[in-house]
Amino acid sequence: MSGPEASIPTHFPVTRESALARWREFLPKANRYGALRNQVVPGHPHVTRLSPAIRARLVSTEELVGSVLETHRFDAVEKLVQELVWRDYWKGWLELRPGVWSAYRAEAERLRTEGDPALLRRAEAVLAGEGGIAVMDGFTRELISTGYLHNHARMWWAGYWIHVERLPWALGADFFYRHLLDADPASNTLGWRWVAGLQTLGKAYLPRRSNLERYCASSLLADPTGLERLEDSVVSPAPLPDEAPAQRVAWRSLSESPDLSGGSPAGGGRWGLWVHGEDLGLEATALGRLRPEVLLSVFDAQRVGAHGLSPLRIAYLKTALADGVARAGRHFGCATVSCETGEGLAEALVRVAQERGLAGWVAMRPSVGPLGDAIPGIEAALAGDGRKILWCRRSWDERLWPQASAGFFGFWEKARRRLEPRSGRPARDGDPQQPGLPFP
Numbered sequence: 001m002s003g004p005e006a007s008i009p010t011h012f013p014v015t016r017e018s019a020l021a022r023w024r025e026f027l028p029k030a031n032r033y034g035a036l037r038n039q040v041v042p043g044h045p046h047v048t049r050l051s052p053a054i055r056a057r058l059v060s061t062e063e064l065v066g067s068v069l070e071t072h073r074f075d076a077v078e079k080l081v082q083e084l085v086w087r088d089y090w091k092g093w094l095e096l097r098p099g100v101w102s103a104y105r106a107e108a109e110r111l112r113t114e115g116d117p118a119l120l121r122r123a124e125a126v127l128a129g130e131g132g133i134a135v136m137d138g139f140t141r142e143l144i145s146t147g148y149l150h151n152h153a154r155m156w157w158a159g160y161w162i163h164v165e166r167l168p169w170a171l172g173a174d175f176f177y178r179h180l181l182d183a184d185p186a187s188n189t190l191g192w193r194w195v196a197g198l199q200t201l202g203k204a205y206l207p208r209r210s211n212l213e214r215y216c217a218s219s220l221l222a223d224p225t226g227l228e229r230l231e232d233s234v235v236s237p238a239p240l241p242d243e244a245p246a247q248r249v250a251w252r253s254l255s256e257s258p259d260l261s262g263g264s265p266a267g268g269g270r271w272g273l274w275v276h277g278e279d280l281g282l283e284a285t286a287l288g289r290l291r292p293e294v295l296l297s298v299f300d301a302q303r304v305g306a307h308g309l310s311p312l313r314i315a316y317l318k319t320a321l322a323d324g325v326a327r328a329g330r331h332f333g334c335a336t337v338s339c340e341t342g343e344g345l346a347e348a349l350v351r352v353a354q355e356r357g358l359a360g361w362v363a364m365r366p367s368v369g370p371l372g373d374a375i376p377g378i379e380a381a382l383a384g385d386g387r388k389i390l391w392c393r394r395s396w397d398e399r400l401w402p403q404a405s406a407g408f409f410g411f412w413e414k415a416r417r418r419l420e421p422r423s424g425r426p427a428r429d430g431d432p433q434q435p436g437l438p439f440p
């Protein structure tokens with residue numbers, strides 16, 4: 001399973017420096033994004049290709065939104081800003097409805113172990129790139145070999161899986177989750193649910209031949225095998241699976257930063273900073289003021305193994321983590337411990353806290369997903385050892401995510417009203433580092 005040897009295609013930045021270089025290259029043509037972004041062209045020149053870096057927070061949405069609004073008029077780049085913020089909408093939506101994530105994981109597991117054998121055999125053939133529609137089989141191979149698919153190709157492929165092959169969405173989402181370099185519990189699960197018609201009830205996304213012919217590069221359609229199965233008149237929505245309505249939980253607010261005036265959380269003691277793959281830009285947050293005794297990063301082989309992640313995805317996670325830890329090490333100037341063992345996360349956090357005599361850890365709170373699922377175990381293990389973990393959240397997330405209570409366009413309207421006045425104006429001395437946060 002391991003795989004640092006797997007080599008990540010170079011056009012997906014895996015360090016902060018290379019992500020910023022890609023952004024500088026893309027920024028001058030950001031005003032053409034709205035017109036070109038749906039074109040699926042080999043090499044993906046019309047989109048940023050930054051989603052893996054954004055997912056790991058090698059770069060943050062707020063800094064990208066800030067820089068595009070400083071250099072362009074709002075109406076020229078509205079579509080790009082909207083897409084960047086769409087990610088936050090999905091994050092908030094799932095954070096408010098964590099049961100949707102756990103139900104999806106349970107369903108994928110149930111299907112894998114108890115699913116109808118004929119259905120599983122068909123799923124296996126499609127996942128091996130032998131579904132019989134040449135363009136879709138090409139996308140399957142592209143995902144496996146590069147860890148990326150263009151957004152439009154994700155929509156077509158998910159629509160093909162659900163509405164043409166009539167396979168369960170949860171198994172397709174699991175396939176994406178294992179292979180995408182940017183795999184995100186919110187964007188992936190909710191993207192799949194949207195295509196199935198579960199997210200906006202009754203509005204499924206159907207992959208249609210005419211749409212592929214309009215937006216796909218001709219080289220991708222050179223082999224027309226199987227296209228007749230995507231004829232507009234042939235494809236119809238698959239029946240919706242039965243499921244209970246999503247339950248909303250109350251938003252639990254966290255401050256971005258505990259009181260760090262003395263360089264450590266109030267109450268004193270020696271604290272460590274746990275650096276994990278959900279936020280590899282800690283030095284740029286308010287946590288940058290912390291004076292930790294030690295930085296810890298753990299590559300949790302148990303968790304990765306349980307999710308069956310692809311070698312490419314593992315290589316991306318490890319390389320991005322190493323970049324985040326190296327930057328944090330330079331910023332905080334303290335010792336760094338990097339573990340890559342079979343022991344679990346909670347065990348590593350307890351062990352290193354004992355070895356270093358720490359009162360506990362400070363960390364960004366993982367959002368809903370596999371790392372979020374580990375929170376109760378981590379808290380219990382540390383508390384059982386008389387130690388604590390102090391969770392923080394970026395103010396951008398703290399302000400945007402709770403607003404994802406209903407549909408995207410209401411969310412976007414509020415964000416737009418606050419972001420629009422900032423556009424086209426170069427930064428001035430004294431400007432806040434972050435762009436105006438959408439939402440007070």
Ligand SMILES: Cc1cc2nc3c(=O)[nH]c(=O)nc-3n(C[C@H](O)[C@H](O)[C@H](O)COP(=O)(O)OP(=O)(O)OC[C@H]3O[C@@H](n4cnc5c(N)ncnc54)[C@H](O)[C@@H]3O)c2cc1C
Nearest residue numbers: 047048049050051083084087151154182183184187188191
């Ligand atoms: C079935 C399905 C599964 C998906 N799974 C994921 C996933 O696991 N992780 C993930 O990051 N995105 C996912 N997306 C959303 C989208 O496809 C990717 O974010 C986008 O293709 C990434 O490429 P890019 O960085 O070049 O995007 P660009 O077009 O350059 O967009 C810039 C950024 O905006 C955000 N963004 C763009 N489109 C969307 C969108 N539709 N939803 C949410 N955010 C968006 C991303 O952060 C992206 O990096 C999924 C979409 C679908 C339909």
